[in-house]
Amino acid sequence: MKARVEAFRHAFRGARVLVTTQPHAKFHAVASLVVVLAGFWCKLTTLEWALIVCSISIVWLSEAMNTALEFLADEVSLEWRERIKHAKDVAAFSVLAAAIGAATIGVLVFTPYVFGRS
Numbered sequence: 001m002k003a004r005v006e007a008f009r010h011a012f013r014g015a016r017v018l019v020t021t022q023p024h025a026k027f028h029a030v031a032s033l034v035v036v037l038a039g040f041w042c043k044l045t046t047l048e049w050a051l052i053v054c055s056i057s058i059v060w061l062s063e064a065m066n067t068a069l070e071f072l073a074d075e076v077s078l079e080w081r082e083r084i085k086h087a088k089d090v091a092a093f094s095v096l097a098a099a100i101g102a103a104t105i106g107v108l109v110f111t112p113y114v115f116g117r118s
Contacts, residue, residue: 014064022067024095032056035106042113051109055102062098066091 018025039052069091073084 018064018067022063025063025067028059028063032060038110042110044109048109051105055098055105059095059098059102062095066095 019029035052035056039049044052070088073088077084
């Protein structure tokens, strides 16, 4: 049981590192809070909440993996290396793709609440 508790400590420490060192993670934190508050205000359905929670989770997952890859790449070499640059660029794209997907889902979910159901 102690090992499991320690694993959670490591995970929460990782979350703290992510949010305190990455400006985009701070933006994601604010955006996540705004979307969740808007969801409560709009009284989303269970399915709508599932879409929102999945979207938020995928963005956070992408941001965390991108940051982890960047930390590892910078540890391997601070010199410019084309393959490391490509790896970082691809990881950054994963965050962009997740954010675009989440924004699209947000528009689909919240538009009827903002403009009325048709």
